[in-house]
Amino acid sequence: MIVTEKQQLKMLSSAEMQLLHEGSCSLLSRVGVKVTHAGIAALLLASGAQCKGDRIMLPQDMVKNALAQSARIIQFEAPDPAYSFTVNGPENQVKFGTGGQALYVVQRTSNGWVRKSAGTDDLKQIIVLCNQLKQVDFITRPVECDLPDEQKDVAKAAVFRRYCSKPINLANLVKLARLAEVLEIIGNRAHLSFIISLVSSPLVMDSSAGDKFVAIVQKDIPVAISSCPQGGSTAPFSEVGELLQLNAELLFGFVLANVVRPGAKVLYRGIPITANLYSDASPRWCQPDSIRRVALAAQLCRFYNLPCCGTAGVSDQAVPSAQGISEKVLSWVYEAACGGQYINSALGMLEQVMSVSYYQYVIDDIALGIVKEKFSKAQSLAISQLALSAALEVLGCFGIEPDEKMEAELSARIRHIENGLEPYNETYIEDQLAVIEKAVNKSSSTVFMKAARKGLREGYLYKGARLDASLDLAAVAERLESSEGLGT
Amino acid sequence: MNKDELLEKLEHSVVMGHLDADDEGYDGSMEGTPGTLELLEQALEAGIEPQKLIESFRVAMEKVGNLFASEEYNLADMLASAECVGEAMEIIESKLQVGNSSNKGKFLIATVEGDLHDIGKNIVATMLKGAGYQVKDLGINVPAQAIMQEIREFKPDFVGLSALLTSTMIEMEHVVRLIKEDSFPDLKLFIGGAPTSQAFADKIGADHYCRDVMDAMNKLEQVSNVS
Structure with missing residues (x-):
């Protein structure tokens, strides 16, 4: 899918993004990242970093050099060459894939939706299904094999090798010691990429992830550096503060990658979502506040002209529903419009990242097809209109006739996504840096939660009505039944 | 005044x-x-x-x-x-120096080894202190042996274990097994974290699964009232 220049949505100005960049650099040079991995710390120190205790501080020049060196173009080849594609930092081509590490598969039964534990057979079935879904451009590991940790990587690679026709993203590596076997099984490593959560929020490098990251970068395999802070729990509740922290965590990854291998094939994967501070601090993946923040992270990535691994379509709903579909449509539209290029977790996901559903894969394939058509044919529409029109059409596709109330709710969600509530200026950024520094020094995420009270009252977390309506899934059931190789 | x-x-x-x-x-x-x-x-x-x-x-x-x-x-x-x-x-x-004014009991809490997440644990620890429990928070990424050592020294009435990763649920199972093997008959085990569930608690032998902080507080109050 191509997003035209006119369709590109810039919710922040270049000056505002420059301020965020400078704030993140300030965070990296003042507060730094906690690194307890002696080898990685030594590597960074030898390349110009400084240390204070177990915190590694990166001077701005290191960040600048990493951004200049990092690969702009990453090729994703596929076992079936027809599915190969390129992600080019400065271009607006968008690819959608699966994702997850879901624990459960939600199945439709005569008694309604039932959740069961996911395992190796589901991995196989989902790959077989996604090979056939037109809107799936690449396949990221949706569920893990139900095997001991020592066997997971090899078993997963074997399933992908046997069944996957599209570019393969194994997501995580459970055991570094199995990497060589995984590469041998996959055969052509150009088919392969990974995702690594290198830094845990706020600003702590995971040593085990560090080892895996370095090994993958050394082998010149594409890897998305991922950070998924939750505003109000592991990052500031303020979107400005959360973006500052997220960007610092990801830039740290870019620095390390380019120290290990200049020109490293790394993608920027920022998922700054919010925590549900109304109730239990659970993550809000697909509510307007999170959709906005994740889209802003994509815009920030593209500000650097780096390859952007987006995330969109991780519904907060437990089972397929009208609410879930509307969340996904808005999320896809804004992530693509703001710069997402290699968009993970876009299909099949439910209940945050806990579940997937065969039905949901097909629903999403149909819905994403409509969204893509809107981008292609309705080029004169503002993104807000495109998003509303796509959501209404998708709901109609599943037998729902949206009424005025539904349309008003969707419009309210869109307004929340597009309209920021916070200032982007030096004073406010300095305030947010102070909150992050306090949380880091106190080693307690309750700092962020306590500091969230004012923002909660100012409406940072969207509070709207649920879209309730029954879905007509006859066409979905039919497509599933006619899919080849399922259930065998 | x-x-x-x-x-x-x-x-x-x-x-x-x-x-x-x-x-x-x-x-x-x-x-x-x-x-x-x-x-x-x-x-x-x-x-x-x-x-x-x-x-x-x-x-x-x-x-x-x-x-x-x-x-x-x-x-x-x-x-x-x-x-x-x-x-x-x-x-x-x-x-x-009024001694232990937290008279509702001692609660040891930790995020198990391999897991760096602390938000759920911190919320529960803060709420427990506010509710009058004497809380010892061992932090994140805590090895099983360190938890066992602290159980022997701190002598808690309750132990809470948190895990946010599917991979560290296995470590949680390991810690629960060690606690059971070491036989602390009156110790009540609470577990929580996104990937855990009542079924998982039953499987590994934990006494209580806590869906969220309020669930934890309610279950703890019930247990405290009974004992």
């Missing part, structure tokens, strides 16, 4: 989650005014008995619980109030 007025103000300050003069409090307008810690100092200087202070905290937290239940308060508000009580209790205990 007389003692009754001071106690009333202290209770109000806890309800408003106003920790100290630097804290903005419930509605963002309280910065620069005396918070729980300043009022506590005044109360101690005025010679108010610790038990009266503790009782005012109990009343305040009960009000906060009701405000949360009626959705007038959110999680951040409730946590701020609990933190006021937690910090105030530490001062009461250390300054007056």
